Amino acid sequence: MGLHEQVGLGIAAGLAALGIFAGWLGAAIGIGGGVIVVPALVLGSGFDTEVAVATSLIAVVATSAAAGSAYAGAGQTNLRLALALEIATTVGGLVGGVVAVLIAPTAIDAVFAVVMLLTAALVLRGRDEHGSAEEADKSEPALSSQASLPAAEAGGPAGGVAQLVATGKRVGWEERGSLGGAYLDQATGSPVRYRAVRLWIGWSVSLLAGMLSGLLGVGGGFLKVPAMHLGMKVPIKVSAATSNFMIGVTAIASLFVYFARGYVLPLAAAPVALGIALGAYAGARSSQRVSAATLRRILAAVLVLVAVQMGLKAVGGLGV
């Protein structure tokens, strides 16, 4: 019997603390907490890998709902772009979920170790997924006025970009029938218009991100955000907001498989989900007080340490 099958007050508190830490660090650095939750559950609490992945997917959904609702309310989420990419990502998540319950857990451990080392390298490169106003400004020119837009692109009968400025509160807008849109950059007070290009890049990376999500229980935002921002030329703020909505939808594609097959332990998942929601909220508020470089170094150190442990577990499991 695994340690996780008996969840008393002490273990529940420990799982909640894990969720808080993963949620805080994940929100502060701009990635989901799955890369921390899964290895902690497998290595620290003796969870079966499939159960740990299912638990992590539940935590990813909680993180996505919390962060995704905030970004959607701010009007920065491009829902057309999100669902266009979700076609590929949910297929990947479904395939990953099916594959994960068919292959040996040691193989998942090995893949996880490799992915975490790559994630650590990406984190140390210093790109902030949530970006800055300066980054957004560099990537996309602000519009000086509505007059610079064709009438149809100025929002049609609904008003569009003109209202971004006129209403103040309405800070996002999508073009009907396309993957473009606009949002009001609060830092500059100017509307930023954009149009997504090279959809094939987004689809390719989203398919991979979905497979990793289903296989490893991670959100995959560390792949989706760069794909949208660098590959599809979508502003970093819109990319991060859109990714936050997407990771929840991606996660349920594989979570449904795990859940239907009985890999979900609600008594163990509940404290993690509650903790990660609390941690994500705290992380979003407190991360300003810690430098991004410090957070990146903490996360990279944790990832490398855990990658080594997961690698050793995989090798041990193979009897090498």
Next chain:
Amino acid sequence: MSDAGRAQPAGPRTNTAVKVVLRSGLGLSLSLLAVGLVVQLASGHHRADRVRMFAPLAAPTAGEKILAVGTLVLALTPAVGVLTVVASWVREGDRVFVGVGAAVIAVLGAAVAVGALH
């Protein structure tokens, strides 16, 4: 409807609807998980049982029933968010993206079917 409401662009209106759906689902599910956790721990039954998606009420104790329903509500929240978006596009008459949304819903349905069939 006020003039301001009539003039509001469809994009932000959809974003607002998604925000409400996600927050409501998250609030309800986390509340159920918190209550279920307290009930379960207070009952002295500390075994974490596996629960299947289609039988949340088959869990052996009251606490685990509440936890299972909370988990199910949380899992369904993003799906309801997608349905909300698609419903908005249906009202807008954006046929291309209604098709896109329908494809995503179909894949999610396939995930449920695959899990159930195994």
